[in-house]
Amino acid sequence: MNSxxxxxxxxxLPQAAIIMDSNLRIQCANERAQVLFNRSLEGxxxxxxxxxxxxxxxVSSTLETGEYNSCNLLLRLNTARTYMASAxxxxxxxxxxxxxxxxxxxxxISAEIAAEKSRSTFVANVSHELRSPLTSLMGVxxxxxxxxxxxxxxxxxxxxxxxxxxxxxxxxxxxxLSLSKLEAKxxxxxxxxxxxxxxxxxxxxxxxxxxxxxxxxxxxxxDKTLSPIQGDRDELTEVFQNxxxxxxxxxxxxxxxxxxxxxxxxxxxxxxxxxxxxGDGIAPEHLPRLTERFYRVDKGRSREMGGTGLGLAISKHxxxxxxxxxxxxxxxxxxxxxxxxxxx
Ligand SMILES: Nc1ncnc2c1ncn2[C@@H]1O[C@H](COP(=O)(O)OP(=O)(O)OP(=O)(O)O)[C@@H](O)[C@H]1O
Ligand SMILES: [Mg+2]
Numbered sequence: 001m002n003s004x005x006x007x008x009x010x011x012x013l014p015q016a017a018i019i020m021d022s023n024l025r026i027q028c029a030n031e032r033a034q035v036l037f038n039r040s041l042e043g044x045x046x047x048x049x050x051x052x053x054x055x056x057x058x059v060s061s062t063l064e065t066g067e068y069n070s071c072n073l074l075l076r077l078n079t080a081r082t083y084m085a086s087a088x089x090x091x092x093x094x095x096x097x098x099x100x101x102x103x104x105x106x107x108x109i110s111a112e113i114a115a116e117k118s119r120s121t122f123v124a125n126v127s128h129e130l131r132s133p134l135t136s137l138m139g140v141x142x143x144x145x146x147x148x149x150x151x152x153x154x155x156x157x158x159x160x161x162x163x164x165x166x167x168x169x170x171x172x173x174x175x176x177l178s179l180s181k182l183e184a185k186x187x188x189x190x191x192x193x194x195x196x197x198x199x200x201x202x203x204x205x206x207x208x209x210x211x212x213x214x215x216x217x218x219x220x221x222x223d224k225t226l227s228p229i230q231g232d233r234d235e236l237t238e239v240f241q242n243x244x245x246x247x248x249x250x251x252x253x254x255x256x257x258x259x260x261x262x263x264x265x266x267x268x269x270x271x272x273x274x275x276x277x278x279g280d281g282i283a284p285e286h287l288p289r290l291t292e293r294f295y296r297v298d299k300g301r302s303r304e305m306g307g308t309g310l311g312l313a314i315s316k317h318x319x320x321x322x323x324x325x326x327x328x329x330x331x332x333x334x335x336x337x338x339x340x341x342x343x344x
Contacts, residue, residue, distance in 0.1 A: 003028075006101070015107040019090070020046055022063060022100050036077055036106065046104070050075075055085050062087040062102060072109070081110040125294045129172055129308065133165040140165075168306060175310040178238075179293070182317040190232040190322055196240075196271060196342070197222050197261055199233065203241050204259075213253045218244065221260040229271055229342055235318040236342075242311035243275050243338050249305050251279025251335065263344070270341045278335035287328055291316040 007028045010017040016033035018041060020026045026049075029041035037049050046059065050073075058069045070086040083106040090101040140158045148154040200220060208215040247257040257277045264270035282290070282297055289295045294309040296302040302309055312326075319326050323343050330336040 009103070013105060015105050017103065017105045018046075020059075020102050020104060022102070024059065024102075027101065033106070038077070058085055059087045059102060059104060062089055063100070066091060073106075075106075081108055082113050083107060084109045122293060126172075126176065129294065130169060132303075133169050137162055137165050164306075168303075168308075171306065172308045172310075175308050175314060179310060179314055179317065182235075182314065182321065186317060186321050188321070190230065190235065192230070192232055193228040194231040194233045194236050195228045196236065196273065197226060199237050200240055200244070200259060200261065200273070203237065203244055207241070207245060207248065214245075214248045217248060217253075217256050219256055219258045221258065223262050226261065226263060226271060227344070229344055231322050231342065232318075236322070239315040239318050239340065240273070242315050243340070246311065247275050247277035247279070247336070247338070249307075251277040255279065264341070269344055271344050272339060272341050274337055274339045276335060276337040281332040281334050281336055282328070282330040283332055284330075287330065290328060291326070 006019050010019055010028055010030040010033070013030060016030065016036045018026050018029040018033050024046040026041045026044050026046060034041055039049075041049065047056065050056075052073055052075075054071045055073055058071045061067070062069045066089045068086065068088045070084055073083050073085050074080060075083055086105050086107070088103045090097070090103055092098060092100050095101065140162050144155060144158055148158060204218045204220060208218075244257065244259065251257070255278045257275065260274045260276075262272050264272055286295075286297050290297075291312045293313040295312075296307065296309040299309075316326055319340065319342070325341040326338065328336060328338050
């Protein structure tokens with residue numbers, strides 16, 4: 001019965017769709033379904049293509065009750081993906097056909113599931129990151145109200161601690177805000193002109209001024225022929241500030257950091273900045289995950305240094321917006337090179 005009418009119904013659907021008879025023999029299928037199962041489906045028994053009990057239950061209860069049914073299925077066809085399977089009855093009374101038919105569809109919902117998972121992990125991470133400074137603040141306030149009430153030395157120490165924790169929370173909230181702003185404008189091209197060498201020179205000066213252990217450690221190899229690039233100065237400052245600070249803070253105070261800026265020698269279309277430190281390095285299993293929000297190799301160490309673990313995630317978003325690239329090469333015990341490419 002492959003009537004053109006039923007074929008046009010499945011062809012009009014955006015997801016993989018098949019129509020089968022009450023013996024679960026496939027009558028027609030759209031292109032998406034054929035591609036998904038990598039075979040022609042007409043005349044094939046439904047159980048031959050999908051053996052999952054959940055799929056069979058879904059179809060047979062629709063057949064029994066005439067009601068719509070759906071379930072989620074993890075299918076390993078080309079790659080493992082999650083689908084919402086649905087079965088709906090096309091009853092003979094309504095279609096004026098001589099038999100009951102079932103419309104079965106498979107909608108890929110992997111992206112929604114991943115987004116939902118990432119959202120809930122994100123909320124859990126944010127809560128966790130806020131909870132630790134809050135807990136410590138609560139403890140300090142308690143001590144200040146009680147045992148340390150009249151102890152002036154302890155009071156000063158506790159006030160310093162409170163200042164540190166509140167600053168950390170404020171940095172975290174600031175970073176979260178800038179992440180969400182960046183996500184909103186990721187597809188809008190940045191305006192303005194930026195002299196990257198100048199930006200880097202300023203960052204080196206600001207970092208050295210802010211922290212004595214960063215002083216005199218950076219060697220900057222410039223290329224005077226480079227012209228300014230199109231971009232947002234504040235955003236690019238944030239990227240290089242984080243990368244240079246990472247290089248300085250995740251390596252020993254007596255070691256130096258080399259920054260080299262150059263034009264891509266082949267195409268001359270890219271500006272390249274390579275930041276090399278001789279710090280502890282990063283084990284290969286961590287490398288692909290470093291730009292995830294809150295991902296840190298050594299949580300305790302990063303937190304101790306006031307890090308939120310959002311620096312590289314923010315940098316990556318900014319570089320995406322600038323159509324730039326970031327990659328990290330590292331060897332444990334040898335050091336790390338973080339490279340950035342920006343279109344000239
Ligand atoms: N040059 C580096 N050498 C060794 N480890 C690094 C280096 N750069 C980054 N990392 C690792 O990558 C992690 C993520 O870096 P990221 O800049 O995102 O966060 P952070 O520096 O911990 O916090 P923040 O940037 O918010 O201050 C760091 O916690 C650290 O473990
Ligand atoms: Mg950082």
